[in-house]
Amino acid sequence: MSTKPPSNDPPCPRCPNGGDLVRHGRFYRKSQKKWIRRWRCNLCLKTVSRATSELEFGQKKRQFNQSIYFLLCSGVSQRRLSLGLNLHRKTIARKLKFLAIKCRFRQNRFWLKYLEAPIERVQFDEMETSEHTKLKPLSIALAVCEKSRKILNFQVASMPAKGHLAKLSRKKYGPRPDDRAEALNRLFESMSPILTENAHLRSDQNPRYPVWTRGTGWQHSTIKGSRGAVTGQGELKKVVFDPLFSLNHTCAMIRANVNRMFRKTWCTTKKAEALTDHLWLYMDFHNRILT
Ligand SMILES: [Zn+2]
Incomplete structure (x- = not known):
């Protein structure tokens, strides 16, 4: 079953119309030893997380x-x-x-x-x-x-x-x-x-x-x-x-x-x-x- 993210989450940042995001598993950030929720867009089918829009995106030594x-x-x-x-x-x-x-x-x-x-x-x-x-x-x-x-x-x-x-x-x-x-x-x-x-x-x-x-x-x-x-x-x-x-x-x-x-x-x-x-x-x- 898919659940919508909390309302303070932005719509899909990847597509111009901003599709709805649905829960799509999680990933483990090794450097901070924590799990991060991933979402998937209904329209473009690409996945995003809170990390996508961060300036630290992709950093391996952020700690x-x-x-x-x-x-x-x-x-x-x-x-x-x-x-x-x-x-x-x-x-x-x-x-x-x-x-x-x-x-x-x-x-x-x-x-x-x-x-x-x-x-x-x-x-x-x-x-x-x-x-x-x-x-x-x-x-x-x-x-x-x-x-x-x-x-x-x-x-x-x-x-x-x-x-x-x-x-x-x-x-x-x-x-x-x-x-x-x-x-x-x-x-x-x-x-x-x-x-x-x-x-x-x-x-x-x-x-x-x-x-x-x-x-x-x-x-x-x-x-x-x-x-x-x-x-x-x-x-x-x-x-x-x-x-x-x-x-x-x-x-x-x-x-x-x-x-x-x-x-x-x-x-x-x-x-x-x-x-x-x-x-x-x-x-x-x-x-x-x-x-
Ligand atoms: Zn999208």
Whole structure:
């Protein structure tokens, strides 16, 4: 005898008209040691289960997802994870990619909240890191809500090497594109729906910043930089009151919790995309769990 699934089950996801689903046995998921009900569509005769529409569909090591997510946001490197969890390095790298997609989804849902209650005060700045070598620096433009310290958005961009490395960098790797302006542009564009019309933005005294806030209706005030505190990951400042505290504290947390962002580390980013993925993970962890 066939029984209809509970009414909260969607109709058949495989055919456009959505046929009725009837019970059709079960299958055993080895990784989680549990049985999962399978349904069959009356129209297309294909079988579906709750797993069909999951992002984890087809994964064989899904039981590790949560620990990998937690540890990647807690300063553990990919290689140490693979050693600790007895998984291949490639599995960890793939998990990072997968988890980034998942965190992106979650953070996009988070954004809907801001659409209902736009933000008034935002702090933004750029952090520096590198891909492969210090000769190939990357810049991370970051915007943080002043009140809640939640990360609103970030953008990764390549930038040319500075100072004594500039000449060597050009010699070894040729001219390096400077995408920082474009990244800031994308950052501000993405934030415009979630800021109030007369939002107040704060940043350091970088001369490039006022260009973006001009003509937007947002107020922009700049704060003179001060010396870093020894304990502040080079981000927290040695002053009694830091007007950019929310931003600097968030940057310090990124430096402390994302292995490739540590101040002194031999664990470097190899690809800018992987850095972006890792930052999505951290942003999600930061916004949901830490703040
Ligand atoms: Zn169907």
